[in-house]
Amino acid sequence: MGLDSVELVVAFEEAFELPIPDEVAVSLVTPRLVIDYLHSQLPGAAVGACLSQRAFYRIRRALLPLSARSRA
DSSP: OOHHHHHHHHHHHHHHTOOOOHHHHTTOOSHHHHHHHHHHHSOOOOTTOOHHHHHHHHHHHHHHHHHHHHHO
C-alpha cells in the first residue's frame, strides 16, 4: 500500500470512527469495495435514513481535504 492509500484509509477511519484492519485495508481497491465494507461496519441507520447515502457523503467529506491538497 502506498502512502496515499494509507492516508485515505486513515481518513476513512477518522470520518466513520471505526478501525479498519490492515488486512482489510489492502483489499479495499475500488470505491465499491470501500462502500460495501463501510456499510457492513456501520451500525443500523435511523428510520428513514439510507446507509448508502450516508456512506457516500461521509466518504466524500473524508476525500475533500485530500483532493484540495493535490490541487495545490
